[in-house]
Amino acid sequence: xxxxxxxxxxxxxxxxxxxxxxxxxxxxxxxxxxxxxxxxxxxxxxxxxxxxxxxxxxxxxxxxxxxxxxxxxxxxxxxxxxxxxxxxxxxxxxxxxxxxxxxxxxxxxxxxxxxxxxxxxxxxxxxxxxxxxxxxxxxxxxxxxxxxxxxxxxxxxxxxxxxxxxxxxxxxxxxxxxxxxxxxxxxxxxxxxxxxxxxxxxxxxx
Numbered sequence: 777x778x779x780x781x782x783x784x785x786x787x788x789x790x791x792x793x794x795x796x797x798x799x800x801x802x803x804x805x806x807x808x809x810x811x812x813x814x815x816x817x818x819x820x821x822x823x824x825x826x827x828x829x830x831x832x833x834x835x836x837x838x839x840x841x842x843x844x845x846x847x848x849x850x851x852x853x854x855x856x857x858x859x860x861x862x863x864x865x866x867x868x869x870x871x872x873x874x875x876x877x878x879x880x881x882x883x884x885x886x887x888x889x890x891x892x893x894x895x896x897x898x899x900x901x902x903x904x905x906x907x908x909x910x911x912x913x914x915x916x917x918x919x920x921x922x923x924x925x926x927x928x929x930x931x932x933x934x935x936x937x938x939x940x941x942x943x944x945x946x947x948x949x950x951x952x953x954x955x956x957x958x959x960x961x962x963x964x965x966x967x968x969x970x971x972x973x974x975x976x977x978x979x980x981x982x
Contacts, residue, residue: 796879815876818851822873822890829897838905845898845906848891851878852914868924871917885925892918 777793784790799814825844828837856870872883873891892915899909 813875814880817876818873819875819887819890821847822894825894834901841906848894849910853878853881853883868921872921883921888918888921
């Protein structure tokens with residue numbers, strides 16, 4: 777939003793950002809709050825689906841699973857970012873799942889794995905209970921994203937846009953010429969991510 781405002785405060789791009797401010801900023805009883813994401817809805821939904829399916833309560837929770845199934849299908853990223861991905865130092869995103877919503881849009885490896893796992897589990901349940909299964913081509917796209925993350929760190933001088941959970945430290949690998957951006961980054965949650973420090977994470981789905 778800030779970049780769009782600097783470029784042209786009257787632009788359509790800037791105006792489209794304005795309604796989404798409340799996804800990230802809000803006023804609570806103890807002051808202003810901010811979050812770096814607009815939630816974790818996809819990951820929460822995928823884990824909930826897996827938990828319910830692991831029980832013998834499928835019929836009882838059928839309506840819940842059906843709604844969750846629709847949400848998972850609606851949250852998958854269906855297209856890559858527009859333009860030349862290599863010019864923007866971006867990775868593919870078609871077929872990935874983000875942390876929260878399709879509007880969030882960042883392809884995240886463990887969220888993609890969990891979305892794929894939940895989709896496969898739901899596809900084994902009768903459609904009268906959970907709705908129609910996700911199209912097979914969309915599952916292939918998800919697998920393609922996950923496989924594309926393997927050996928990513930061997931690609932030199934590349935920025936892996938938006939994927940915070942790659943293999944080892946390489947998920948945060950930044951193009952050397954872009955590291956100056958870390959100085960002005962508002963995302964303190966990413967901390968030292970541009971400098972390839974290891975953080976312990978447990979991406980169960982991968």
